[in-house]
Amino acid sequence: MVGTGSSVQRRPVSALIWLISPLVLAVCTGTAILAAAPDARVPVAWCGSSATVAVALASSEAARRGRVIAALRRRCTEQEAGLRYQLDQHEAETRRLAKELLPRAIHLLQRGAPTEVVLRHTLPVHDLEPGYAAAHRSVLKSVIEAVQAEEGLRDAAQRAFVNIARRMQAIVHQQAYDIREMEHKHGNDPDVFGDLLHLDHGNALTGRLADSIAVLGGSRPGRQWKNEIPLYNVLRGAMSRILEYRRVDLHSVADVAVVGPAVEPVIHALAELLDNATRYSPPQTRVHLTAVDIQSGIAVEIEDAGVGLTDEARRRTDRVLSREGDLDLDDLGEAPRLGLAVVSRLARTYNLLVSLRPSAYGGVRAVLVIPMDLITASKHPGGDIARAAKLPPIKSKRRPGQKIPPPAPQTAPPMMEHPIPPPLGDSGLPQRRRRRGPAPLPFGRGAAERRERPAPPAAPAAPEEAPKQPGMWLAAFNRGINGESLEPDPGRANSDIPSDKEE
């Protein structure tokens, strides 16, 4: 009756306990047999031994049952521990699903990973029983599918937006092109021209809106510029896209250019900031626009004299401007925040720094920093127009060796150059007639040596000639009438008249 189980300390005790009662009974029986009268000994012995046997049987049965109970209890404990362990694992896995796997899956999905990749990246770490693991996978999978469907819908909506914006941009560009043509065509008629300018402006505003939609849809704004554009023109380009550009004062501008790919984003971001500045300041106040060199690039400052930012508004703008990740369209609200959201997105894409701070005037001072790598040296400060300023030398290239003639030959001499002078045109454009006469000559006889003569030597003579201009035509006229050679006069050596003489 010695226990053989694992609980060594309890078993022998319980087994011994069951031995006590048969032993006590056996001792009592023996004592009773000895104490009984000799003739009663046999029945006493019978009774005693049968009682002892019965008690021993009962005891052994009790001991056996005790053993069974102990075994059962042991198994029960083991089972309970196993279940508890499983429960812990499940709980840990569910927690991990909520805290780690789902966020990671959604993050992966938002970055466009396919379902399989997402599932592979979100495998459970604990070894779970198959049924539970399968249920887990299916939960994850259905969530992933739902999110993917949602993302797809969002993508499709954004693509649709961008598509519409692109078409609008195309129409606006075409229209701007047409308007520009018309502006040149009707440049002489101030009434039509004024209306065309008005249309051009409206068209530019529409274009900015289309650009904003494209930017919010995750695309780039508008057209792309191949060449760098001087900052001055970039700033004026930004001004031309807001409603109240007349209120913007363009002050000192650093003499640099913006590289082609960054031109449109900078123009657009500045246009949005300028729009905010003019929109939220009283109509009679001015908005100041400057661009200065700083260590890390160029800082464009827009300062208005408006109501300024409340603390709450500033927190909100800072939040919009510094928002990482994707834009929440629900968050945009009304128009002003739309502008800031566009600026914020452009700034993030092109590494522009934008900050809105209170201005000394009480309004807002918006600073946009264009980093050094988007800045280059300006080839033509002032842009195309300033480049056109070098055109007179080009003209002298066309007519080598000849300077732009003073006004005298433009009026009087032509009349005398022609053997049969053409009647004065009713259009009153005498200088055009003059050109028809002598202009081809320099390219004919005697033109070669003039062509050798470089244009630059002629240029320095220009400033000293200029002051004499007002009276010169008369002198030239007189000399022309006198028929004298003009060679001795160095300033006029190349004018039309000597070329006539050579003829």
Place this chain on the structure above:
Amino acid sequence: MSTEGPGSPTAPGSPDRLYILTGGQARAERKTELDLVTLIVSRSEADPGLQPEHAAIVRMCAYPLSVAEISAYLELPVSTLTLLLTELVAGRHVEARPPVPAAALPDVQLLEAVMNGLQKL
């Protein structure tokens, strides 16, 4: 210039629009005598503080140029140019000289006769 057709995504040019050059005006407030054949000549060197277009005109007009010529060189419509020139004239940067009226010119044949007579002397 400032825009292109939808076909070409990149184009040279300038992002400026014409109305920016003149502050949105299409005609001068006061009547000017500038027309296509008015001659423009600068009175001074280009001032660094001038708007690039103004500076360009001042530099170009070191020699007299007609409004039509300036307009062609700068590729600016005459109305815009007239406004720019009006500002320059008002700021005494350039001087505008109307062309000699046709009626004031002496008769060509008379001049020719005079010239021939002088040459025969």
